[in-house]
């Protein structure tokens with residue numbers, strides 16, 4: 694018997710087999726959850742559909758969060774029609790214009806700020822609102838965040854602002870939805886080579902230095918994020934809500950990001 698037998702999981706943010714969402718989908722599927730998927734645009738369908746079929750997903754729908762929310766409404770409607778409920782909602786979506794990543798922070802544009810906030814942060818509120826009526830017996834909502842929300846990481850600029858907002862939204866939703874037994878948490882993963890990661894100018898070097906200084910001296914992979922998502926999705930975490938869970942080999946506890954050996 695799987696930990697998630699009988700549960701329905703709706704996942705946003707699958708682009709390809711390197712996506713964090715793929716690590717999560719695999720873990721939830723292996724634990725017995727029924728998977729429904731949404732991807733951003735037609736160009737991604739070629740990669741996403743075969744992955745969805747691999748995990749038996751019957752709902753694999755396009756939904757671009759940059760426009761109006763008719764696509765989002767359609768996804769929730771389809772899940773309601775087919776399954777009548779959602780138990781697990783995964784938000785693994787982020788976007789900021791390239792010009793607003795890298796360079797001086799002070800140059801973040803007003804438009805880039807709005808776009809990053811809208812697609813990467815507000816969308817969590819929009820999804821939670823639509824999920825709530827489909828979670829009458831409670832549920833688990835989770836979003837993907839990054840350490841740049843807490844401390845300054847070079848180049849993240851507009852995305853750092855959006856992630857700080859996403860973390861605040863996570864806490865406010867947790868309080869708002871708590872009485873309905875809906876838990877809302879965020880996973881703060883260390884850097885992983887994905888499409889979104891590649892959009893950060895200094896990402897390759899960030900990755901190169903990460904496991905030289907992170908306490909566990911190891912990079913993070915999507916399977917490990919998937920296991921944490923499984924914990925948050927399941928009854929193993931029934932009293933965990935409003936939490937930002939770091940899956941980052943301990944990087945976030947460091948005060949000095951220079952290997953100890955280099956100080957002596």
Ligand code: NAD
Pocket residue numbers: 705706707708709711712713714732733734737756757758759784785786787788812837838839840881882883884885886887888889890
């Ligand atoms: P990814 O590129 O595989 O996933 C990002 C997803 O966002 C893609 O599926 C993309 O299609 C989707 N997206 C972008 N604009 C969209 C729009 N307008 N409408 C709908 N979907 C849209 O990269 P990833 O690294 O797996 O990112 C998933 C989440 O994890 C993001 O929130 C990201 O910020 C977060 N995260 C990533 C890292 C990392 O180092 N890769 C670390 C911590 C957190």
